Amino acid sequence: MSVHDLPALNAILNAAAAVLLVWGFTLIRRGRKRLHQRVMLTAFTVSVLFLIGYIVFHAEVGVVRFRKTGLIRGVYLTILFTHTLLAAAVPPLAILTLSRALRGRFDKHRAIARWTLPVWLYVSVTGVVVYWMLYRM
Numbered sequence: 001m002s003v004h005d006l007p008a009l010n011a012i013l014n015a016a017a018a019v020l021l022v023w024g025f026t027l028i029r030r031g032r033k034r035l036h037q038r039v040m041l042t043a044f045t046v047s048v049l050f051l052i053g054y055i056v057f058h059a060e061v062g063v064v065r066f067r068k069t070g071l072i073r074g075v076y077l078t079i080l081f082t083h084t085l086l087a088a089a090v091p092p093l094a095i096l097t098l099s100r101a102l103r104g105r106f107d108k109h110r111a112i113a114r115w116t117l118p119v120w121l122y123v124s125v126t127g128v129v130v131y132w133m134l135y136r137m
Contacts, residue, residue: 003057004061006057008135009053010053010131011127014123014124014125014128017046020042021120021121024040024043025117027039037101047090047120050127066134082122083126086119086122090120
C-alpha cells in the first residue's frame with residue numbers, strides 16, 4: 001500500500017463510519033444498549049483510523065487541488081467548506097459524547113449526542129463526496 005492509496009481507504013473509512021452511526025442510532029432507538037455501545041465504539045475507532053490516514057497522507061503529499069472549473073468548482077468548494085468547518089468539531093464532540101456514556105452520564109450523553117450524531121454523520125458522508133469529486137469525477 002502506498003500513501004497514494006490513502007484517499008480511497010479514507011473514503012471507505014468515512015463510509016463505514018456513516019453506516020455505523022446510522023446503525024448505532026437505530027439500535028439505541030430499539031433499546032439495544034449494549035450493541036449500540038459496541039457499534040458506536042467501532043464508529044469512533046474507524047473515525048480515528050480515518051484521521052490518522054488523513055494526517056499521514058497530507059503530511060506526505062500536501063494539498064490536493066480541485067482542478068475543475070465553473071459551477072462544479074463552486075459546488076465542490078461549498079461542500080468542502082462545510083465539511084471542513086464541521087470536521088473540526090467532530091473530535092471534541094465525539095470524545096465528549098463518548099466520555100459521558102462511558103461514565104454513565106446518560107442524560108448528558110443524550111443531550112450532546114443530539115448534536116454530535118448529525119454533525120458526525122454529515123462529515124462522514126461529505127467526506128465520501130469530497131473524495132469522489134476530487135479523485136473520481
